[in-house]
Amino acid sequence: MPDQHSTLRAQRRAETQRMIQAHAVRLFTEHGYDATTVTDVAEAAGVSPMTVYRHFPTKEDLVLLDQRGRLVAERILASSAAQPLVSRIGGALIDAAATLAGGGEGHGLTADEQFLLARLRLMISTPALRAKHLDNNYALQQAIVDALGDDDTDADTAFRFHVAASACLAALHTALVRWAEDDGRTELPDVIAKALAAAFGDDFAGTGLGG
Known part of the structure; x- marks a missing residue:
């Protein structure tokens, strides 16, 4: 069922996005926004930097999106x-x-x-x-x-x-x-x-x- 598969993909995407953002906000709070890189966030979240950018086009979006x-x-x-x-x-x-x-x-x-x-x-x-x-x-x-x-x-x-x-x-x-x-x-x-x-x-x- 295409609609069900589409819904599941959207749910997984939202869960991944929330997980990445949670790690980003934690790292920014603990170490400072400027001192924390997107690579740091990716490593903490267990994903690639490319995955981070796929969900958050800019570093600022990690906080504000x-x-x-x-x-x-x-x-x-x-x-x-x-x-x-x-x-x-x-x-x-x-x-x-x-x-x-x-x-x-x-x-x-x-x-x-x-x-x-x-x-x-x-x-x-x-x-x-x-x-x-x-x-x-x-x-x-x-x-x-x-x-x-x-x-x-x-x-x-x-x-x-x-x-x-x-x-x-x-x-x-x-x-x-x-x-x-x-x-x-x-x-x-x-x-x-x-x-x-x-x-x-x-x-x-x-x-x-x-x-």
Whole structure:
């Protein structure tokens, strides 16, 4: 069954990707980002450097690559077009963060939250990663705009989508930095919701975590 084989390949690929990224983040944290090479990561993961590059085109991607774009787009597509733009985008960002953080319930950090926290600390402290993070944000912004519109979206409407997405991502970045500086003591979705509410007030009020 081709579909089943395709699903299994995708699962194996995702598992390999997670394994490589986990080793990379551990080595970067223990030895420093600049002092750790892709070859070091490959050796720790038990794969070839070529395999690492097949999953992560750049060294920066070993820290920053995640599923946010797909998750955010899916949630925007599932939201109501009757909502304010920042509610649709903000709710999607909160939902995606909750998924990536592993859905903690206040009983200490989950493994996913610890991993995300380590990645954020590396991003904040490493200039090369901060620059790559900006590139990733542009890609995420475009994914948001694509999910909001379609082929018939006019230029003025697309401009509004870009502005709303950019503003929401700025609030998200501020929330992520605050969460990392606070050692993850507050639930990440709550920190993001607080940042969005501070930025947009009534336009964001009442979105909850589902958008």
